[in-house]
Amino acid sequence: MNSRGSRRRLKDLLARGTCVAFTLLAVVPLASVLLYLGAKGVSGLSWSFFTELPRPVGESGGGMANAFGGTLFLVGLACAVGIPVGVLSGVYLAEFGGRGRFASVVRFSADVMSGVPSIAVGIFVYTLVVLSMRRFSALAGGIALGILMVPTIMRTTEELLKLVPDSLREAGLALGLPKWRVILRVVLRTGASGIATGIMLAVARVAGETAPLLFTAFNNRFWSARLDRPMGSLPVQVYTYAVSPYAEWHQQAWAAALVLVGMVLVLNVLARLLTWSRGGSR
Amino acid sequence: MARGAEHRAWDGLDGRPSRRGESAATPARRRPWLSRDGEVNLGDLVFRQVTALFAAGTVLTLAAMAIQMTRASALSLERFGLRFLVGRDWDPVRELFGALPFIYGTLVSSLLALLIAVPVSLGVAIYLAELAPLWIRRSLGFVIELLAAIPSVVYGLWGIFVLAPWLRGTVEPALQRALGFLPLFRGTPRGVGMLAGGVILAIMILPTIASVSRDVMRAVPNSLREGALALGATRWETVRAAVLPQARSGIVGAIILGLGRALGETMAVTMVIGNRAEISASLFAPSYTMASVIANEYTEASGDLYLAALSELGLILFGVTLALNLIARLLVWRVGRLPGGAGRL
Structure with missing residues (x-):
């Protein structure tokens, strides 16, 4: 009896140890990625890296100003597409949709869409926008990224608005406000910080997307702010430089990746802090 | 919800x-x-x-x-009908397009990824849902989220310059010494190839499988755990007897979600899998996936048929991931509806 008990305890210990070991193992790649980014990327950072355009192969120096500007521009465009669609759909799901069949179909589509490969979205936008404009364009890139943002924003908005207490809605109606004003002025404002979290996470996701940009925004070695022209971006630049045979470009790829990951991590941490502070105040 | x-x-x-x-x-x-x-x-x-x-x-x-x-x-x-799926030639010059090497590369790299990622992520999920104290649960959960937040292209960069050399210098020779009698581990260790693709995919789908499985485990009612513990079960026995059976369909859903991600993942794989349309038994040999060939050739495709063939690869990818996601969501939702779950899904 006693030996059986100790065997069970041993098995328990073994299983728990395995779980802990696997968890540690799962963290190793993250640590390694961050470590190498720090080791190889920091030395490539300089003022000119942020302000100068790329130089041709063979000339040293130069920067990625085009890619930084392009990424900001593209993410801005994506927000212009993704935020209104995402937030308003979320409002519909939370305030009007309920358990209705249409709302369920929308929810399900959003969930499914968040699993569609981003490269498929790229092909979709290519056939829709690039073919009809007859050229790669920043607009196409922004739309592709915007589509990828919608599911995240929609579902966070819905979840957050459902947490807004009904008493606030009742108070607004009791003041004689029509429903739509109550939603815009009271409900959305109450959920605003949570929705901002969702938007930040969505931005963090699309800022690093490469695949859908390859044949929508394409790439551009020069500065551009035109909607109907190709545009460079940080992830595409990292890709181009990483697969190139030039050591100097590799160095720049590490530096650009470091900046990219820095942006993404800051957004994630901010989003998490917002969530925690909200949880604490309630 | x-x-x-x-x-x-x-x-x-x-x-x-x-x-x-x-x-x-x-x-x-x-x-x-x-x-x-x-x-x-x-x-x-x-x-x-x-x-x-x-x-x-x-x-x-x-x-x-x-x-x-x-x-x-x-x-x-x-032009090709179903022959597209079994054709082995990919020759833009002769306008012959068969997708088999890409389908093979996609399936094998994804299955390899599952083989590595499933045990590890289930370990993580069990630890996070059942064993860890609250503060570890929170902070480690966040770390796993960060793992998912690193852009694909950055994993690719890391794959080219860190993972592939390590595989070439350390892992692949060791595998060859130990298991070289299997055709899987024959050939020159190159670093870049099917194995690298599988490993990088495993890293990228691990957070998905781990966090969804953790959530379904949290959705299992606490009364079941309490019942098992009250009968004198150890923590592990509680997990095995009370939690896992209830969460099983949700965990399967999580794995399918991970598979969906692996199949469609593009950049990181493209950068480390070697991009050669060959079917080889060796895991060390270069391979090619559907998403990779689209990424590499779509902008350069000359000729309507070439572009259509690449689009068809995209269509297959889209259809398959759509179906997988549908199944996975249904499975995960089913666990989410268990009455009295310990956590919200």
């Missing part, structure tokens, strides 16, 4: 027909914009329809994607 059922705040407030003014024949549900005295509030009507329109946008986009991609691949669908 769980609160969706009772959340019909507006209906009780102003959608209900007032006993005096309104005839009982007009059910209020169809006209929720009626205010109490039966007046139509135009603003509400418009607002509701506008939000509904945006909500419909997602469904329409999904449908439009299916239609557009089918149209884009029409030429190839017509």
